[in-house]
Amino acid sequence: MSAMFERLALIGLGLIGSSIAHATRRAGLANEIVGYARSPETRETAAKLGFLDRVADTAEEAVKGADCVILCVPVGAIGAVTEQIATSLAQGTILSDVGSVKASVIAQALPHMPDHAHLIPAHPLAGTEQSGPESGFAELFDNRWCIITPLPTNPPEQVARIRAFWEGLGSQVDTMDAAHHDQVLAVTSHIPHLIAYSIVGTASDLETVTKSEVVKYSASGFRDFTRIAASDPTMWRDVFLHNKEATLEVLGRVTEDLFALQRAIRWGDGDTLFKRFSETRAIRRGIVEAGQDTAHPNFGRGKPPKS
Amino acid sequence: MSAMFERLALIGLGLIGSSIAHATRRAGLANEIVGYARSPETRETAAKLGFLDRVADTAEEAVKGADCVILCVPVGAIGAVTEQIATSLAQGTILSDVGSVKASVIAQALPHMPDHAHLIPAHPLAGTEQSGPESGFAELFDNRWCIITPLPTNPPEQVARIRAFWEGLGSQVDTMDAAHHDQVLAVTSHIPHLIAYSIVGTASDLETVTKSEVVKYSASGFRDFTRIAASDPTMWRDVFLHNKEATLEVLGRVTEDLFALQRAIRWGDGDTLFKRFSETRAIRRGIVEAGQDTAHPNFGRGKPPKS
Structure with a gap:
């Protein structure tokens, strides 16, 4: 060019x-x-x-x-x-x-x-x-x-x-337009980062489970969250200070939905859990088909070296 | 052998x-x-x-x-x-x-x-x-x-x-012992899966942002959540029905911490956000050092093919 x-x-x-x-x-x-x-x-x-x-x-x-x-x-x-x-x-x-x-x-x-x-x-x-x-x-x-x-x-x-x-x-x-961009990114980027930061922080602060246990057994799900929670803190602080309305709006929906699942767990409502857990595979498929992520299991990440 | x-x-x-x-x-x-x-x-x-x-x-x-x-x-x-x-x-x-x-x-x-x-x-x-x-x-x-x-x-x-x-x-x-296992896994595995399932569900249900926009722009953070939210629904339903106490306990802490961040966003409290966002890098480092994840950026996942 x-x-x-x-x-x-x-x-x-x-x-x-x-x-x-x-x-x-x-x-x-x-x-x-x-x-x-x-x-x-x-x-x-x-x-x-x-x-x-x-x-x-x-x-x-x-x-x-x-x-x-x-x-x-x-x-x-x-x-x-x-x-x-x-x-x-x-x-x-x-x-x-x-x-x-x-x-x-x-x-x-x-x-x-x-x-x-x-x-x-x-x-x-x-x-x-x-x-x-x-x-x-x-x-x-x-x-x-x-x-x-x-x-x-x-x-x-x-x-x-x-x-x-x-x-x-x-x-x-x-x-x-800028306002719609800020709504879209609140969903696809800002709130995922906030939740990752939050849950990684929560896991480090528990009394019943040590930080070294969290690290050691992280491959069972947790480690995926730690990657985006390792992003630049200054950049992300500014994102939330400057996209307040859209992130608060999405966050409200997230906690509402999380409470619905919490209630299903408390009452042993397996049907609600199963239904929610079944709906989400299609989104993953769509993302892989759109060329926005790898189809390889576990992101195709290399097996870590034998310690 | x-x-x-x-x-x-x-x-x-x-x-x-x-x-x-x-x-x-x-x-x-x-x-x-x-x-x-x-x-x-x-x-x-x-x-x-x-x-x-x-x-x-x-x-x-x-x-x-x-x-x-x-x-x-x-x-x-x-x-x-x-x-x-x-x-x-x-x-x-x-x-x-x-x-x-x-x-x-x-x-x-x-x-x-x-x-x-x-x-x-x-x-x-x-x-x-x-x-x-x-x-x-x-x-x-x-x-x-x-x-x-x-x-x-x-x-x-x-x-x-x-x-x-x-x-x-x-x-x-x-x-x-089994009880401690169930607490550890609630943190490192069960709640991360629940949150991933939940947020992927939330994102599919919004009115202001379409599902195709979520898919298209997912590489900005969201896609990482969709991987574990594509896990087997039956298996995960049973996990929550059978580890009720430990998952509810950790979930309570997660939402509490999330509300603290929500409050910080609402009040423009950049110091609280920056502090939380800075604490989490160490955990990521620990996981990589423990050989439980790759050090490559973006999980080292292959670049998706040109569409």
């Missing part, structure tokens, strides 16, 4: 920022990739790993002359970062992001946007439980969805550019 | 029963493996797949002359099956099982046990989300834990035999 951007600027160089750099380079989507991270250690690591053409000393310097800027920072930092770089954005620049919440990103960034630049929010549904500049890799977005939530004021040709960029990174792209 | 049993009888030929047959044969632990399943289709499939030396027409016939009998049936069927085979058990036979709940297994089976046989309950912490005789494989128990919950009346040399058998199948073996 020929370069779509003369200069791509990445603000934030964690798992997502560094992966965008790797994938941009893989596809030759930008002639120059400039990056900035707030922490000097991260900038140093990024320089050492070499996935950028240039590491800038400030965010303002990084975005200067860039025709596309992507904010890869926790959702809670979007407002401040946008304010900081706003006057340095070049004429016609696309300012995008990768935040897991979209209405709040728009609310935070829009007031600072200069008229000559385009705020086009995006969210790649991709990640791992690891974080930091060392954790990025070029294949992260391959066949994963990226959801763009354009503003009514966005010129269609600019939306098309950012769509083509994400397709170039390996993603499939959908567009929807 | 030389044969430990002259004749091993397996009652129930699903994922676990068939895997025991494969692994027994791999290690040469029995001179003859006989099996029985209630459903004629399962018996037929087992005969076709050839993982048994002989398929019996009745449970009584299967256990005749066996020096070890393992019940691989849902926990709720243990009492009836034990009653059915009790008078056919040979002198000195070990009767064991693979149930996920142990106190109930003992309570169901013990009243039917003849004096000349030994009830030694066991629980291999191994499985996949698949079920049926086609889903078994010899490596299922490799490096997984098997928990034996011996009775005070068990002769130590018979407990040692069943321990050596499970080690021969590839497992590491622990012993503990």
